[in-house]
Amino acid sequence: MVEIKPHAAHWGYFDAVVEDGRVVGTRPFARDPFPGSLTQGVPDLVHAPCRIDRPYVRQGWLQGRRMGAARGQDRFVPVSWDRATRLVAEELARVRAEHGDASILGGSYGWSSAGRFHHARSQLQRFLALGGGFTAQATNYSYGAGMTLMPHVLGTNDPVTGPATHWRSIVKHARLMLCFGGLPLKNGLVTAGGGGAHEYVPMMKAAVEAGLRFVNIGPDRGAAADFLGAQWVPIRPGGDAAMILAMIQAIVAAGLEDRDFLARCTVGWERLRAYVMGEAEDGVAKTPEWAAPLCDVPADTIRALALEAAAMPTMLTATWSVQRAEHGEQPWWALVGLASALGGIGKPGLGVAFGYGSINGMGTSRRELPSVNLPATRNPVRTAIPVARVTELLERPGEVMRYNGRDIPLPDTRMVFWTGGNPFHHHQDLNRLARAFSRMETIVVSEPWWTAVARQADIVLPATTTLERNDIASSSRDRFVRAMHQAVPPQGQARNDHDIFADMADALGYRERFTEQRDEGAWLRHLYDRFRRACASLGEDVPDFDRFWAEGHIEFAPPESDFVSFQDFARDPAAAPLATPSGKVELYSETIAGFGDEGVPGHAVWKTPREWLGGDLSRHPLHLLSDQPATRLHGQLDPARVAKASKIQGREPIRMNPADAAARGLRDGQVVRVFNDRGACLGGLVVTEALRPGVVAMSTGAWWDPQETEAGPLCVHGNPNVLTQDVGTSPLGQGCAAQSCLVQVEAWTGPLPDVRVHQPPEIVEVV
Numbered sequence: 001m002v003e004i005k006p007h008a009a010h011w012g013y014f015d016a017v018v019e020d021g022r023v024v025g026t027r028p029f030a031r032d033p034f035p036g037s038l039t040q041g042v043p044d045l046v047h048a049p050c051r052i053d054r055p056y057v058r059q060g061w062l063q064g065r066r067m068g069a070a071r072g073q074d075r076f077v078p079v080s081w082d083r084a085t086r087l088v089a090e091e092l093a094r095v096r097a098e099h100g101d102a103s104i105l106g107g108s109y110g111w112s113s114a115g116r117f118h119h120a121r122s123q124l125q126r127f128l129a130l131g132g133g134f135t136a137q138a139t140n141y142s143y144g145a146g147m148t149l150m151p152h153v154l155g156t157n158d159p160v161t162g163p164a165t166h167w168r169s170i171v172k173h174a175r176l177m178l179c180f181g182g183l184p185l186k187n188g189l190v191t192a193g194g195g196g197a198h199e200y201v202p203m204m205k206a207a208v209e210a211g212l213r214f215v216n217i218g219p220d221r222g223a224a225a226d227f228l229g230a231q232w233v234p235i236r237p238g239g240d241a242a243m244i245l246a247m248i249q250a251i252v253a254a255g256l257e258d259r260d261f262l263a264r265c266t267v268g269w270e271r272l273r274a275y276v277m278g279e280a281e282d283g284v285a286k287t288p289e290w291a292a293p294l295c296d297v298p299a300d301t302i303r304a305l306a307l308e309a310a311a312m313p314t315m316l317t318a319t320w321s322v323q324r325a326e327h328g329e330q331p332w333w334a335l336v337g338l339a340s341a342l343g344g345i346g347k348p349g350l351g352v353a354f355g356y357g358s359i360n361g362m363g364t365s366r367r368e369l370p371s372v373n374l375p376a377t378r379n380p381v382r383t384a385i386p387v388a389r390v391t392e393l394l395e396r397p398g399e400v401m402r403y404n405g406r407d408i409p410l411p412d413t414r415m416v417f418w419t420g421g422n423p424f425h426h427h428q429d430l431n432r433l434a435r436a437f438s439r440m441e442t443i444v445v446s447e448p449w450w451t452a453v454a455r456q457a458d459i460v461l462p463a464t465t466t467l468e469r470n471d472i473a474s475s476s477r478d479r480f481v482r483a484m485h486q487a488v489p490p491q492g493q494a495r496n497d498h499d500i501f502a503d504m505a506d507a508l509g510y511r512e513r514f515t516e517q518r519d520e521g522a523w524l525r526h527l528y529d530r531f532r533r534a535c536a537s538l539g540e541d542v543p544d545f546d547r548f549w550a551e552g553h554i555e556f557a558p559p560e561s562d563f564v565s566f567q568d569f570a571r572d573p574a575a576a577p578l579a580t581p582s583g584k585v586e587l588y589s590e591t592i593a594g595f596g597d598e599g600v601p602g603h604a605v606w607k608t609p610r611e612w613l614g615g616d617l618s619r620h621p622l623h624l625l626s627d628q629p630a631t632r633l634h635g636q637l638d639p640a641r642v643a644k645a646s647k648i649q650g651r652e653p654i655r656m657n658p659a660d661a662a663a664r665g666l667r668d669g670q671v672v673r674v675f676n677d678r679g680a681c682l683g684g685l686v687v688t689e690a691l692r693p694g695v696v697a698m699s700t701g702a703w704w705d706p707q708e709t710e711a712g713p714l715c716v717h718g719n720p721n722v723l724t725q726d727v728g729t730s731p732l733g734q735g736c737a738a739q740s741c742l743v744q745v746e747a748w749t750g751p752l753p754d755v756r757v758h759q760p761p762e763i764v765e766v767v
């Protein structure tokens, strides 16, 4: 019998086609104008050979090899759920008693899955918070530096997270859109929380029809769809702040800055102006001629773009990746400076926002609605480490970390609990992270699949996939809410994270506080009813739960009017001030200057990165970009058909300019070794003119598969995070700086090792 079940994933809503208890296919959501192909991989995932079939414990951990043990090499011993639950509960109680609640790292960063009730990280944090607390993680990998900076500059993160000026408004009012990092189509495949409508492509097409001119300022020509007809400015990675500051200089030199806006709506313009005009301490004018050798864009191009932007209605945007680099705060702050000099902030369709090219739903026309999320539980431990500094947390117990003007004491971490995230996907310098993990006594992971983080764990708990449970999907960037119907029974002995934690809470004496005496069905009704009441208070009439569940989704009509960021503020800054100390755009921030941190003065500046093409290239002469994958979501979907089909001899593709390939005698389709002093991996070479010379690009997400070879330790599959550097963007933002990375590439001449990571690890029946 064939059944059709409404469902959702971060990569789109779909209907699951179920036959004889198996998911056999998917159909795109009928209301989606551009569904993409990633949902096709869902059946592969649910029934994948690398599902974790039952709970396991690392053999060495059972034998007492804990702190100091190199994880990832041991075999795993199957245990009953009862035993696994007891082991975790006892270990939590012991670690809390001996080392305190802060010695448990429960930050558990990661995207988990769509579905707001069974959101793995939220469930874990509720469980740990009610049990005494845990060390948390603050900010994110996506825009950690930018989200720390923007509240100082604009008083909000809305231009990063949304709501941001609607595309519809851009289409109507802008004539030029300068896109630092481009507007890569692949990023629009994904909406955090699940997306009913991929509206990104139709909106960009409408912009082209309206005559908007696009400029893709970035190392990758492919980051702008062909239909945009974009001008390509192949900037050197990491050079954006120099180019943007020089554009400001060119505008001031031509007397074209919007003096009225700058005087009414900003503070600190005089400081930034003096800096770009060469009237500050360093005495260097930041002219296009000054910037050209830094960003490798001809001075004439920089000046022409600046003057064109000053002459016509212009929207500015930068991708999130631009700040995922050394000194990543600076290009974004400089871009706010440029938008201020152009005077577009608060005007329909103009100004600046970050991430139109980074995720689906940025600038989509929707009303701001209440969420269906599981409410957060208060964590009695107040310590939160910036996410991307996780290795340092483990390496430097008892020391302090500088972040956003504060000194954060680093707790003595003994136990790590991860659900719904994969640090061995997302973190930089994985070999260093593995060494830091070896300092831990116990690592617990719940995962549906044998991903790299599950393989690094001591206690491995098999979690259900979304298809094995009922849930509700909703996203702050989408107009739809979706009923996610359970399609198949739990596979193997997999259990819902909520039930796993309920039993652990039981063993620790707080089941009732954790469950509030609700089961899945009661929770879904409870969360939905809260959402429905909150909608009603905004005048939105939403059907009752039973009707919603039967119909499968709710659609909210797009609002009639277009949202424009900072419109009230720009009209009357005194009446509608920003939430900054001055109430205005802070082009100079006394607060940031007052932090006194090295390399982070009170206004946007050019800081030369350590690792980039402008530096020492004697050993590692290529700049590696590790961008988001077109074929999956991070590490998720890596074993599914779309990602599989993209691999070259089973390796992750690495793209390279023909000139760089020729200089190394490399050809398209061959396996190469990519390396620097931090690590090495294999990749499958794609030779393409779309990437500027000197730059190679390898998307994140191939599951880490470290193996010992004759050429030393190697990720044989192609995870670029064995190469990336693990440093903070700066003491201000402490964000991920993965994009600042130099490597060398050579032919791989040895025998080709098998990729083993999509198969379960070695299991041993007895200890």
Ligand SMILES: Nc1nc2c(c(=O)[nH]1)N[C@H]1C(S)=C(S)[C@@H](COP(=O)(O)OP(=O)(O)OC[C@H]3O[C@@H](n4cnc5c(=O)[nH]c(N)nc54)[C@H](O)[C@@H]3O)O[C@H]1N2
Residues within 6 Å of the ligand: 109, 110, 111, 112, 113, 118, 120, 141, 142, 143, 324, 419, 420, 421, 422, 423, 425, 426, 427, 428, 446, 447, 448, 449, 451, 463, 464, 465, 466, 497, 626, 627, 628, 633, 634, 635, 636, 700, 720, 721, 724, 736, 738, 739
């Ligand atoms: N080099 C480099 N590194 C990067 C980036 C980069 O640009 N370059 N980008 C960074 C960014 S922006 C991000 S957001 C991160 C993403 O990093 P992550 O969010 O950690 O990556 P995911 O692969 O999405 O991890 C989610 C994990 O949750 C598991 N999971 C899914 N559903 C469930 C469930 O119901 N229960 C449980 N227990 N587990 C579940 C999945 O199997 C998966 O392993 O990567 C970062 N890393």
Ligand SMILES: Nc1nc2c(c(=O)[nH]1)N[C@H]1C(S)=C(S)[C@@H](COP(=O)(O)OP(=O)(O)OC[C@H]3O[C@@H](n4cnc5c(=O)[nH]c(N)nc54)[C@H](O)[C@@H]3O)O[C@H]1N2
Residues within 6 Å of the ligand: 141, 142, 143, 180, 181, 182, 184, 186, 187, 188, 189, 190, 217, 218, 219, 220, 223, 235, 236, 237, 238, 239, 240, 319, 320, 321, 322, 325, 357, 358, 359, 360, 625, 626, 627, 628, 629, 630, 631, 632, 633, 634, 739
């Ligand atoms: N298909 C798919 N979509 C996704 C995701 C996914 O895993 N898969 N992940 C989602 C997540 S979690 C996030 S945070 C967003 C991330 O969104 P982004 O951070 O915007 O994505 P990236 O692909 O890393 O980078 C976008 C572009 O920036 C360019 N770029 C890199 N460095 C520089 C630089 O120094 N200067 C300039 N000018 N350009 C540069 C790259 O060439 C790339 O084309 O994507 C989201 N969308």
Ligand SMILES: [Mo]
Residues within 6 Å of the ligand: 141, 142, 143
């Ligand atoms: Mo992200």
